[in-house]
Amino acid sequence: MLYGICNLSIVPVRAEESDKSEMISQILFGEHFQIIEKTKNWSKIRISFDNFEGYIDNKQYLEITEDFYNSIENSTLTFSGEILDFVTSENNDLTTIAIGSQLPKFSIGNLRLGSYNYKYENTVFDKKLSKPEILKIAFTYLNSPYLWGGKTPFGIDCSGFTQMVYKLSGYKLPRDAKEQAKQGEVLSFIEESEPGDLAFFDNEEGEIIHVGIVLNDYNIIHAHGKVRIDTLDHSGIFNADLQKHTHKLRVIKKMI
Known part of the structure; x- marks a missing residue:
């Protein structure tokens, strides 16, 4: 089994292996998933959070190890809380993120996607609310x-x-x-x-x-x-x- 994580702002999840296919959902920055099938250009994925399945472009995600996938599974999920914000890479590159983006391995403003480190410095959601x-x-x-x-x-x-x-x-x-x-x-x-x-x-x-x-x-x-x-x-x-x-x-x- 292969594993992946979304390293872009918003990626369309499609019903079939084509850019012309219906968008049936989206994955947001930081969301992790299993890769069920992988062809030359497309991957069929199963999103960890809700087990939803669909196809995404191979150019629009980052492969991660099973150990990193499991480490996210076993940690508290943290999500960005601003309608529109950004994360900063170690090279000071900015990636725009929407509210509800996942912040894997989040601690004191730091997060990690596989071997890549980022910073996020604003509101987060990580608790059950009333x-x-x-x-x-x-x-x-x-x-x-x-x-x-x-x-x-x-x-x-x-x-x-x-x-x-x-x-x-x-x-x-x-x-x-x-x-x-x-x-x-x-x-x-x-x-x-x-x-x-x-x-x-x-x-x-x-x-x-x-x-x-x-x-x-x-x-x-x-x-x-x-x-x-x-x-x-x-x-x-x-x-x-x-x-x-x-x-x-x-x-x-x-x-x-």
Whole structure:
């Protein structure tokens, strides 16, 4: 088995071995993964954090040893906390990073990617947070444009949004909404929910296709066109701009 780590800001994860293939997710700086298959130009990877699989360009990652991979697995995960920031290499080269980038082997401003050392000097997230603190992180992404497969404030999808908010808060969620819906405790009524719980929505076939984070006063923050706040009722999400319901409520779940 081979192992890798992302040494660039944001790298697209694609459904197939082609730059023209659909972007199904992204890996951010510092994220580590297993390399399941490697061809001349592409690698099929399994991301450590959520076991999500897809293809990335061989030019867009750094191979690491199994020992280094395992050392990250056995350490506390630390993530960058600024919407946009940078890390500095030993040669004083700057690499721009987005919020939620991983800082492997982080200690007193220092981090390491394989044999390469970097410095990062600003806010980090490395602890489990309370629900009120989770909401503060969620608001950080407000007005971020919707992007299928995206995981940053510069483009994010609905499940990427909930996953990243919970990730920065110290909790693991799967990548896709339908998989996230398999976790947590089912709540029978909206009235039982608390800010920070997740609401899931389905289509006419009953498939979970959307997710958002419950707020106070029957509101929800979710990625639809952009990360926005709408009204949540027993039917689903009511969009005041469109004056109609846009999503049909399936279930609300308490994750923590």
